[in-house]
Amino acid sequence: RDGGRSLSLAALRGKPVVLYFYPQDDTTSCTHEAIDFSQLKPEFEKAGAVVIGLSPDSVKKHDKFKAKHALTVDLVADEERKVIEAYHLWVEKTMYGR
Template sequence: MADLKVGDLAPRFDLPRDGGGSLSLAALLGKPVVLYFYPQDDTTGCTTEAISFSQLKPEFEKSGAVVIGLSPDSVKKHDKFKSKYDLTVDLVADEERKAIEAYHLWVEKTMYGRKYMGVERATFLIGRDGRIAGIWRQVRVKGHAEAVLEAARALLTPASAAPGH
């Protein structure tokens, strides 16, 4: 299966979310969405990334963007994670890895010479039209949320509102 590209329709999902209920991509059509995938709650890189996105959430909201973190952790784990670090971003639980696999992010990884399957840290910026406007794969956490914020702001510029887009 080919990787997703900028311009492709973002795969839809409807998943359980922190605090109860569910969150669907279809319900957010008309708003830019920052969808960041991460391997696991309460690990060093994932915590740093979640805190960075939470700190910048007001800036994302100014640009009209919604920020969603997605991992294979349960809603219960997400609730504990949010509470422990005062996270403000929405977290969705993909325990069956349906969205993770739809975005081609269930990949073979290597740590200390051992191969295993896991979630590739990646972020997708989805435009108001439901199409992918930006992709960051194999993310390095430091400075990442700021880079995504700049791209989200760029979605609001007149250039992105050209005829036919």
């Protein structure tokens, strides 16, 4: 995860987890989503929930993305796309990228 630390869902057992997936750091819609989750993080924390963003980008790229936009949510790197594929979220583009 960002900052070179690790994150285990087992360590979060018993807490609600908001795990959101996004394709790439620093793209328009992904940036808006991350900023919105960061702004709403206090509300999630009041409910006892942890917010985690996950993409195939590297930890280094996550760190730059967080610093550039002052993000407060945890970002997890899934460079091998194991989690993304386990949730069946990574598919081949068809119809000219649509």
